[in-house]
Every structure is written in C-alpha cells, then in structure tokens.
Amino acid sequence: MDIILEILLLLICAKFFGELMERAGYPALIGEIAAGILLGPSLLGWASMNETIEVFADIGIISLLFVSGAEMNLKSFLERRNIAATTAVAGVLVPFAGGTLLGYLLNFSRAETLFLAIALSITAIGVSIRILVDYKQLNSIVGTSIVGAAVLDDIIGIILLGILSAVTMTGATLAGNSLSTGLLIAIAFLGLFILIAPHALRWIFELARKTETHEMVYSVAIILALASAWLSHTAGLHYSIGAFIAGLILGEEIRRDRLLFDSLMDFGFGFFITLFFASIGLLFSFSRETFLSPYILPIIVVAIAGKILGGYLGSRYFLTKAEAFLVGLGMIPRGGIELVVAKVALVGGIIGSALFSAVTVMVIATIIITPIMMKRALVWAEKTAKDAS
C-alpha cells in the first residue's frame, strides 16, 4: 500500500486511541501500540513494518530520547549515577537468574534457556521514559534512577547479546563483532563521546544561533540528535543512547529557548514518537495459537517479578521502600530488542514457536501492565510519604 497512506492511518489511529487512553487516565503509548496491532499484519493488515516506517520509528526513538535528555536535569542525573549503576546490575541479574531457573524447570535446552534469560533482562528504555514523561516523573529521584539504569542496561545488553551469539553461533545477525571487540568499541566510543561531545555539541549549537537562516537552531538540534544517535549506533550501541546524551548535554541551552523546546517536543510527540510506538504494535504478528503457548504465564510472572525485585534490591540502599519499589516497576517494560532477538532466534532455529510467542506476548504485557501498576503505586507512594512526614 502507498506508504504515505500507511503513515497517515497509523498517525490517525494512534492519536485517537492515545487520546482514549489519556481520558481513561493512562499513558497514550498503550493506545498508540494498540493502533499498530490493529492496523498490523495480524488484524486489519493495512500497514506493516517496512524500511521506510522503520526509519520513521528510528527517528521517533531518537527524538524521544533526545527531548527527554533535554528535559532532564543533568546535575541531578549525574548525582544519581551510583543508584543507576547498582539498579542496572541488580535489575539485569535477578530476571536473568529467574529466566535461567525457569528454563531449567521447563526442561529447555541450554541455548533456549540462555535466550529466555536474556529476553527477560533488558529494559526497553524508550517505553520506560515515555511512561515517566506521561506521569511527569522524569526529574524525580525515581525517574532519574530508572533512566540512568535503563541507559546502562543497553551496555549490559551488548555483553548479553555477545554471549548469546557466541554460544548459539548466530553471530552476524545479532552482533557484528565478537563480544570483546564489540564491548571495547562501545566503551571507547562512550568515553570519547562523553569527553568531546559537551564541548563540540555546545560549540556547534552556539554557532547555529549566529546564522541567518530562520529555522537553523531547530535544524541543528535535530542534526545533532541524529548524528549522535548514528554514531552510537555505529559503535554498536542503540540509537537512543547517543541521542539521550546529546539531549542531556544541550538540555540547558534548549530549555532556555522555550519556543525551540516546544517545537522540538511537537516534532517528537506530535509526529515521530507516535509513529515509533505504533510501529512497536506493527511488530506483533500473532494468531490464535500464539495465546495457547503454555509458557506465557510463567514468563510474564518472571518478567514482572524479576525487574521489581532487581530494581528494588539495586536501589533500596539509597531510596525509601516506596521509591525503590517504584524504580523496580519502572524497569519492567521490555521492547524492541527482545522482539528482534526473538525473531532472529526463531528464524535461526534456536527457539520454537511456542517460546517465541510467549516472549512476544510478554513484551506487550509488560508494556501495558507497567503504567497501570505505576499509577497505583505513585498514589500509594505519595500517601506513604505524607503519612511519614
């Protein structure tokens, strides 16, 4: 079908369902993903994932992370790096252990078990951030801890995916380089980027202010976001990491120019980010058999319990009980990485369709359940804080 029409339908449907969800008191992203599922190959079949829509979705996640980074307080983000580190590690270890145990109990092969453990480990940073934005928690102590941990998750993800491809020999498709090389490149890039980018990005941004072209600052902000994202992608990390760091660095400059900030928010949330979440929905292909997979329930339970426990344990030392619980909750969402890995593993014959289906359903379940649980937990945390004071 005509791609402009596909984009148009996704946008209309996602905005409509998103509005319905907001009116019901939940984040729009649930409605946006639902729009993708409805229009996608399993139901109406009016839209499907193709190269063009993937580019729109990529720019969507890039702008989501960029504007979120720009909205964040760099100082308080850096102050919480210790919470982020312990939360990331514990938040991966517990669900990984849970997945391994589950694989053992279900009599999975070694490769299947490893796949399952990894598919349970990596938080989808885009989904977590979007929920925090919608609940206005991005700059709370809980929010910054979750975001920091989710960023580190991506680096841990490289290690895990490297191990998976080394063990299962599906090398090229999962990671371009061997584990150690890949990790080295990523860390070298991050180090260099964090060293150079603050000066370079701010210098280019200030230069843009002095140009004659009216929309130049806006264009340069987008260029810097895309360029940083592309660099981090080339270094083996996800697009979102580079975009997020660029946003963090330029945050103060961007927030000072209210018109620019609003315009970039519109660029993201009014167009590309909506298409990103709708495209997550497009990735789900399911039939009636999908929901008959016996692994669905145990995997969902481990996915939720693992991240809550891991996030709680990782942050409890620094935070109150209620806050640590919220951090665990915020780490629950799984997303695109899991779906891509599952697809590769299915095509490569590492896992069967029952496990593939279960992981697919788990991803969508965690995305839907997180904001619902979080809403209640936020009310409860506020009440607890009030009672304490």
Add this chain to the structure above:
Amino acid sequence: MDIILEILLLLICAKFFGELMERAGYPALIGEIAAGILLGPSLLGWASMNETIEVFADIGIISLLFVSGAEMNLKSFLERRNIAATTAVAGVLVPFAGGTLLGYLLNFSRAETLFLAIALSITAIGVSIRILVDYKQLNSIVGTSIVGAAVLDDIIGIILLGILSAVTMTGATLAGNSLSTGLLIAIAFLGLFILIAPHALRWIFELARKTETHEMVYSVAIILALASAWLSHTAGLHYSIGAFIAGLILGEEIRRDRLLFDSLMDFGFGFFITLFFASIGLLFSFSRETFLSPYILPIIVVAIAGKILGGYLGSRYFLTKAEAFLVGLGMIPRGGIELVVAKVALVGGIIGSALFSAVTVMVIATIIITPIMMKRALVWAEKTAKDAS
C-alpha cells in the same frame, strides 16, 4: 548506505549550503538543491533517491504547500482568481507554442515535439512558492497571482500529460486513466473537496482543541495536511494541491495560534522542506556529455522567455507593467514533474539522451535563474512604483 545517515548528510549539507546562499542574499533553496546534486549519484554518490527519501520529500512538498496556504490571506487569494486563471492559461500556452516551434525548427518528431512543449509548460509550484516565501512576497498581489496560477497549472498539467500519454501510448506510467476520465475525476474531486473541506477540516480542527493530549492540535494539523494531500493525489492531482487548499482553509485558525504556526513552520522549513529540495538535487544524474547537448541553450531560452511573456500577457490587464513582469518571472521554475516525465519518455524511447539531458539542465537552470532575476526585478519594481507615486 544506511538511510538515517543519508538523511543526516542531506540535512547537514543542505543547511550549510542554504546558509551560504542566504548570506549571499539568495534563497536557501538553491543551496539545498546543490547539496543534493553534490551528494547524489553523479558526484559523490553518498545519497540517492530511494523509496524512503521519496516519502520524506513528499511530506516536504506537502508541508511546504500546507504552511504556505496557511500563511496566505484566503480572501485576497480568492479575489485574484481571475488573474490566476488568465495567467495560468497564457503562462502555459506561450511556452507550449514556443516548445512546438522549437521542435519544428530542430526537426524533432511529432512525439518529441509534444514532449518538449509539455516539458516547457508546467510551473513547479513548490519552487515558485519557496522563492516567494524567501522574498516575503507570498501575500503581495504578485505572489497571490503566481500561486493561484501555479495551482491551476497542475490541473492543466493533467490535460497535457493525458494528451502526451494518449499520443505516445506510454499510458500507464504517465497517467492512470484516460484523459477525459482523469480530468473528470480531478475536477469532481476539487469541486467536492472545496464544498466539503471548509466545514469538515475546521470541525475536526476545533474538535482537536478540546482533547487532552498536549500535542494533539499539532498532530491533527499534520494529519489534515497529509490526508488532503493524499486525497488529491488519489484523484490524479499532485499532493501539493490538496495540502495547499487544506492550509488555505485552516489558515486563520492556525495563524491565530502563534506557537502552533511557528512549530509547523519548523516542522516544514527546519526539516522536511529542506529534504524535499535536496531530493530534487538527487534526481539529477549527469555526466560530461550532458552539458554537450546542443539543445540546452535554445530550450533554456524558450523556457525563460515563454513563461515571462505568458505570465506578462496573462496578468497585464489587471496589473502594472512591473507587476506583470514579476508574475512572469515567478512562473519560470520547472521541477519534479518535468524530470519524471523526461525520465519516463527516455526509458520509453520517445526521446533521446540529448533531449533528456537538455530538459534536465533546463530544470536546474530555471530554478537557479529565477531567484537571481527576481531579486533584481523586485528592486526595480519598487523603484518604478516609487517614481510613479
């Protein structure tokens, strides 16, 4: 190459060259097209036209026409419909006659002559409008006349392309339907659209104001632009016509909300429109032989003289001499339609590579020459007006 990288390179290069042009006192679009030529297949080969970039370019022309329509004064646009009509007709007839004469003099076949006459007839509305925007002439009597005539040109273009495909039998590729059916559908669509859209679009837009979602009005404006564009495309017209009418209709509402208007301008001029003009550059593939075509000079002369004379004759009854000359100048740019038709005619064996090359060079020449001539003419017209008063 990675499409995100291609988009990034196009954006960086186009903004840089555009800024250079603006500093030299000329519209940025020349620099943007130059960026496309530089990065395109004939020179560096770092980017090329593909399905995804075409979608970005389509959204670019759609947003250009939409925001230009929104910037325009609907009332004065409608008041000048008579100038627009006579200008459109004369502005097509004169270069068409010139092309026919030229074909006769050059001993072209009947099909070649018809192709040449048509390739000289249709003004590229996107380029004309962009130059008017850059020179702040969109709402002048000259600007509204040019835009109105360029819109009508698109409808005349259907007739001409219908005749071409009927004569040369390259039917399916140039126009989906026969001439009479195609024209009937287009006119029926325009009639219905002009009847229904003012109520429907404004009603949807007002509805969007009442929603909970923060960026909803922005999203709905983009949705209405894309939907109107897609409808007019489906009816056999160019995307730009529907987007322009939608912009005209919603103009007052959009202009009243300054933040929204600025944000939509950024969406267009800060991102998609730049990619549209850069993509025009990508369409040029040339070698050293291209510039050896003996037809280049005569065709460029007829292209420029034909539109100046046609535009002048068509509008002189209503306007002063200087204004009528400016209208003729503003109609000179040829663009995407000519390039696509030329490509189809070349592949279909209707024209040879020498004529193809000459039309290609003519398109780029008219785009570059128009703003340069217009700048001088504007100064001259202002002086004339001052002397007269």
